[in-house]
Amino acid sequence: MAEAAQEIDEALDMLLPPVEGDEARLFEAMRYATIGGGKRLRGFLVLESARQFGVGRSAALRVAAGIEMMHAYSLVHDDLPAMDDDALRRGKPTLHIAFDEATAILAGDALQANAFFAMTEDDAHADPWVRAELCRCLARAAGPRGMCGGQMLDILAELATSPLDETAIGRLQLLKTGKLIEFSAEAGAILGKAPSAQRHALAAYGREIGAAFQIADDLLDATATPDQTGKATGKDAALNKATLIGTLGLERARAHAERLVDQAQAHLAPFGERADLLRTLAQYAIERRN
Amino acid sequence: MAEAAQEIDEALDMLLPPVEGDEARLFEAMRYATIGGGKRLRGFLVLESARQFGVGRSAALRVAAGIEMMHAYSLVHDDLPAMDDDALRRGKPTLHIAFDEATAILAGDALQANAFFAMTEDDAHADPWVRAELCRCLARAAGPRGMCGGQMLDILAELATSPLDETAIGRLQLLKTGKLIEFSAEAGAILGKAPSAQRHALAAYGREIGAAFQIADDLLDATATPDQTGKATGKDAALNKATLIGTLGLERARAHAERLVDQAQAHLAPFGERADLLRTLAQYAIERRN
Numbered sequence: 001m002a003e004a005a006q007e008i009d010e011a012l013d014m015l016l017p018p019v020e021g022d023e024a025r026l027f028e029a030m031r032y033a034t035i036g037g038g039k040r041l042r043g044f045l046v047l048e049s050a051r052q053f054g055v056g057r058s059a060a061l062r063v064a065a066g067i068e069m070m071h072a073y074s075l076v077h078d079d080l081p082a083m084d085d086d087a088l089r090r091g092k093p094t095l096h097i098a099f100d101e102a103t104a105i106l107a108g109d110a111l112q113a114n115a116f117f118a119m120t121e122d123d124a125h126a127d128p129w130v131r132a133e134l135c136r137c138l139a140r141a142a143g144p145r146g147m148c149g150g151q152m153l154d155i156l157a158e159l160a161t162s163p164l165d166e167t168a169i170g171r172l173q174l175l176k177t178g179k180l181i182e183f184s185a186e187a188g189a190i191l192g193k194a195p196s197a198q199r200h201a202l203a204a205y206g207r208e209i210g211a212a213f214q215i216a217d218d219l220l221d222a223t224a225t226p227d228q229t230g231k232a233t234g235k236d237a238a239l240n241k242a243t244l245i246g247t248l249g250l251e252r253a254r255a256h257a258e259r260l261v262d263q264a265q266a267h268l269a270p271f272g273e274r275a276d277l278l279r280t281l282a283q284y285a286i287e288r289r290n
Numbered sequence: 291m292a293e294a295a296q297e298i299d300e301a302l303d304m305l306l307p308p309v310e311g312d313e314a315r316l317f318e319a320m321r322y323a324t325i326g327g328g329k330r331l332r333g334f335l336v337l338e339s340a341r342q343f344g345v346g347r348s349a350a351l352r353v354a355a356g357i358e359m360m361h362a363y364s365l366v367h368d369d370l371p372a373m374d375d376d377a378l379r380r381g382k383p384t385l386h387i388a389f390d391e392a393t394a395i396l397a398g399d400a401l402q403a404n405a406f407f408a409m410t411e412d413d414a415h416a417d418p419w420v421r422a423e424l425c426r427c428l429a430r431a432a433g434p435r436g437m438c439g440g441q442m443l444d445i446l447a448e449l450a451t452s453p454l455d456e457t458a459i460g461r462l463q464l465l466k467t468g469k470l471i472e473f474s475a476e477a478g479a480i481l482g483k484a485p486s487a488q489r490h491a492l493a494a495y496g497r498e499i500g501a502a503f504q505i506a507d508d509l510l511d512a513t514a515t516p517d518q519t520g521k522a523t524g525k526d527a528a529l530n531k532a533t534l535i536g537t538l539g540l541e542r543a544r545a546h547a548e549r550l551v552d553q554a555q556a557h558l559a560p561f562g563e564r565a566d567l568l569r570t571l572a573q574y575a576i577e578r579r580n
Contacts, residue, residue, distance in 0.1 A: 101372035113433035131422035143403035
């Protein structure tokens with residue numbers, strides 16, 4: 001995973017080169033928010049799912065980098081004063097602290113646009129259907145029925161007088177983080193023009209892994225220190241955030257995540273040994289410490 | 291143009307249906323920002339350029355609505371307190387006033403994603419190359435080398451100690467508003483899979499029209515009342531905004547806009563009578579009063 005993260009960073013560096021002149025500040029902010037940080041879970045999923053179908057590395061890396069830009073933009077906007085008002089992210093000051101609020105809004109906006117550009121960049125070898133399908137699915141995962149919809153539910157949940165139940169929390173998390181992770185696992189199948197059964201299996205794997213990662217994130221927020229995670233912890237309880245830990249308690253939430261990992265791995269059965277890294281990733285989802 | 295605006299509103303209404311449940315607030319905010327307002331210049335350009343090639347009305351309307359969503363998102367974010375801090379837009383309170391700041395950020399983000407979705411929605415009749423090419427060009431027009439880059443230059447110009455010169459202002463406006471207007475005029479040619487010479491002619495027409503509209507906007511800001519424009523006026527001078535009027539003065543700016551309109555019309559020569567509405571639009575660009 002560290003190797004893949006390094007490759008994805010190089011791809012991001014190429015897609016977001018430092019520029020001269022007056023726009024320099026915008027590109028610097030975009031680079032600050034994306035390069036050199038994060039686990040690259042989404043990018044790794046793209047690379048590994050693409051490998052199942054022998055997709056060329058450079059095409060897979062471009063898509064992986066694009067999805068990481070989309071994820072980075074969502075973090076930048078979530079951290080804004082009007083949203084979660086966070087000062088620390090990936091062990092560094094958040095973008096609106098390191099630069100300013102207007103630049104953070106703008107860099108997030110530009111990263112979202114660039115994520116789509118990464119899906120569609122004109123390349124004589126790229127299949128138009130692949131490029132159009134990647135854009136369509138990315139737009140759905142990021143829009144009001146995906147990431148943005150989930151963030152809206154999250155904001156409303158904080159303001160609500162009664163806590164969300166397990167079903168509502170599951171739905172919130174499926175939208176807020178699950179849809180983009182699901183798409184990351186599916187993207188390799190789109191790149192490889194995989195048969196629909198295999199594409200669906202990878203999407204289902206991504207859905208379960210996404211839910212497991214979310215629970216792991218919530219467990220870390222509840223039990224780890226900022227030194228371990230590179231961001232503030234203990235925030236969910238303080239902000240009355242809707243998490244499964246609040247509803248199920250630590251132990252039952254952990255057991256639920258383990259079930260999700262088993263289910264994720266079951267979806268990989270058709271892929272044989274080639275999917276071993278995806279199996280390991282599923283296990284890592286609940287064992288990680290940062 | 292009023293008829294086209296009506297049709298575009300209907301397309302937006304279909305693409306952004308009111309929903310039930312907890313996400314309702316996000317969809318309401320997106321609808322508030324897009325439906326029932328604006329001149330629909332960009333959408334009108336899509337429809338008229340598509341008509342040159344006999345493109346089906348429903349495909350052209352979907353693309354027109356998508357570009358209007360992109361434009362609406364840029365206005366919502368530009369109006370935010372950390373940006374231009376505007377309270378009035380299209381004769382209504384701006385989105386962060388009518389709702390709240392977090393919802394405005396989020397609705398803008400969701401509108402951008404939905405703009406791409408409108409370009410790529412799966413439709414058995416749509417050519418994959420068309421869908422991919424629309425996404426690629428929209429991403430470029432909206433990203434750091436387009437709209438977002440222009441907005442960054444605009445922010446920096448306000449903070450600068452010496453005023454921008456004519457060339458720098460032209461570049462700022464080309465990025466901030468010109469690129470998306472250029473793409474709007476080009477989109478019909480992409481939809482129609484037009485030969486490259488015709489596609490370039492329409493893009494060039496869009497570029498000139500965009501620059502002329504920007505000067506007209508600046509003239510209205512300097513000379514009209516909020517009642518006429520539906521937004522605050524006199525802001526450019528008060529905020530020390532970089533405009534051609536500040537550099538050239540009213541009369542020379544107006545003459546420059548007229549030259550741009552002549553050039554725009556010259557690009558339409560290959561299209562004959564079918565392009566008469568585009569010719570009229572060019573004239574309207576500098577004669578409008580709101």
